[in-house]
Amino acid sequence: xxxxxxxxxxxxxxxxxxxxxxxxxxxxxxxxxxxxxxxxxxxxxxxxxxxxxxxxxxxxxxxxxxxxxxxxxxxxxxxxxxxxxxxxxxxxxxxxxxxxxxxxxxxxxxxxxxxxxxxxxxxxxxxxxxxxxxxxxxxxxxxxxxxxxxxxxxxxxxxxxxxxxxxxxxxxxxxxxxxx
Numbered sequence: 213x214x215x216x217x218x219x220x221x222x223x224x225x226x227x228x229x230x231x232x233x234x235x236x237x238x239x240x241x242x243x244x245x246x247x248x249x250x251x252x253x254x255x256x257x258x259x260x261x262x263x264x265x266x267x268x269x270x271x272x273x274x275x276x277x278x279x280x281x282x283x284x285x286x287x288x289x290x291x292x293x294x295x296x297x298x299x300x301x302x303x304x305x306x307x308x309x310x311x312x313x314x315x316x317x318x319x320x321x322x323x324x325x326x327x328x329x330x331x332x333x334x335x336x337x338x339x340x341x342x343x344x345x346x347x348x349x350x351x352x353x354x355x356x357x358x359x360x361x362x363x364x365x366x367x368x369x370x371x372x373x374x375x376x377x378x379x380x381x382x383x384x385x386x387x388x389x390x391x392x
Contacts (some may be wrong), residue, residue, distance in 0.1 A: 219248040226255040233262040257337050264335040270328040272304050279324045291316045303340040312383030313359050359383040
């Protein structure tokens with residue numbers, strides 16, 4: 213473990229490096245209440261974020277990840293490709309959430325059409341991950357209510373809207389995702 217002097221020197225170094233990027237977002241966390249080692253970890257993650265390139269996710273891979281058209285593959289091939297893609301994405305700390313309402317083909321298309329071309333900050337900090345929701349509760353309320361909403365969320369929605377709830381169901385395509 214680093215001694216206090218080394219921690220303080222590193223803290224000053226990090227603060228100097230962050231100076232050009234400082235804005236009100238840095239003050240979201242009250243740094244005075246953190247031990248110096250935790251403050252340094254936080255400042256290091258801020259610096260990594262600021263310096264990280266925003267790249268299409270496909271370019272996070274070497275060579276860049278290119279997918280063949282879903283129309284050229286049968287269902288079994290698509291199934292194994294989806295498993296492979298989910299593993300590749302997880303290796304880059306990209307974790308998909310709420311996928312169980314999508315067939316393998318639908319998920320493959322979503323990855324190809326929406327996720328891989330999306331420009332995101334490629335931050336390489338231990339413990340950092342990119343979480344991608346494969347269902348937007350605001351644009352697809354019915355699926356969210358049917359498959360993912362808790363009983364409390366469903367009751368709150370019904371009370372707020374005065375509308376009838378769709379039946380609660382198990383999602384048709386359950387997956388065991390590593391960090392979902």
